[in-house]
Amino acid sequence: MRGSSRAGDEEGYVDYVSARLPALHRAAFLLCGGDGHRADDVVQATITKVYQHWRRVARSDNVDAYVHRMLVHAVIDEKRQPWARVRLVAAHRDGAGGEPYAGVEDRGQLVGALRRLPPRQRAVLVMRFLLDRPIEEVAEALGCSVGTVKSQSSRGLDALRDMLSTIEER
Incomplete structure (x- = not known):
C-alpha cells in the first residue's frame, strides 16, 4: 500500500x-x-x-x-x-545554449535592462508580470509589505521604460 x-x-x-x-x-x-x-x-x-x-x-x-x-x-x-x-564563464556569449526567447528581436535589450535593475525590483517585475502572481503573494514570497511591492513595481517599470527609451533613441 x-x-x-x-x-x-x-x-x-x-x-x-x-x-x-x-x-x-x-x-x-x-x-x-x-x-x-x-x-x-x-x-x-x-x-x-x-x-x-x-x-x-x-x-x-x-x-x-x-x-x-x-x-x-x-x-x-x-x-x-x-x-x-x-x-x-566568459562574458562574451555566442548565443548558443538554447536560451529562452532566442527568437524575439528585443530580448537582448529587455534582458539587459532587467539585469541593470536592483535584484528586488527585478524579482517583483518577474513575479508580477511574467509569472502573473498577485501582489499579496509577491509580498509574502519576498518577505515585504504590499506597499513595497507596489512601489518596487512602479520604480522598476519606470526604470525599464527609461532604459528602453534611451536604447530606442540611439
Whole structure:
C-alpha cells in the first residue's frame, strides 16, 4: 500500500515538473538577469527541493505559487553562496545554449535592462508580470509589505521604460 502512494507521488511530481519546466526556466532566466547557466542551477535546486517536499507542495492551495516562491528563494539563496561571486564563464556569449526567447528581436535589450535593475525590483517585475502572481503573494514570497511591492513595481517599470527609451533613441 505504501509503495503505491509513493509511486503516485512521484508520478504527480513528474507530471507537474514536466509541464512547468519551461516556464520555471524562463522565470529563473529573468530573475538571474539573463544568466542562463545560473538559471539552470536555480531551477535544478528548486525542482530538487520540490521533489524533497512534494507531499507538502502538492497539498498547497496553489502549487504554482508555492513553487514560484521556492524559485525566488533559490535565487536569493544562490546569491548568498560565496562561490556565486566567482565567474566561471566568459562574458562574451555566442548565443548558443538554447536560451529562452532566442527568437524575439528585443530580448537582448529587455534582458539587459532587467539585469541593470536592483535584484528586488527585478524579482517583483518577474513575479508580477511574467509569472502573473498577485501582489499579496509577491509580498509574502519576498518577505515585504504590499506597499513595497507596489512601489518596487512602479520604480522598476519606470526604470525599464527609461532604459528602453534611451536604447530606442540611439
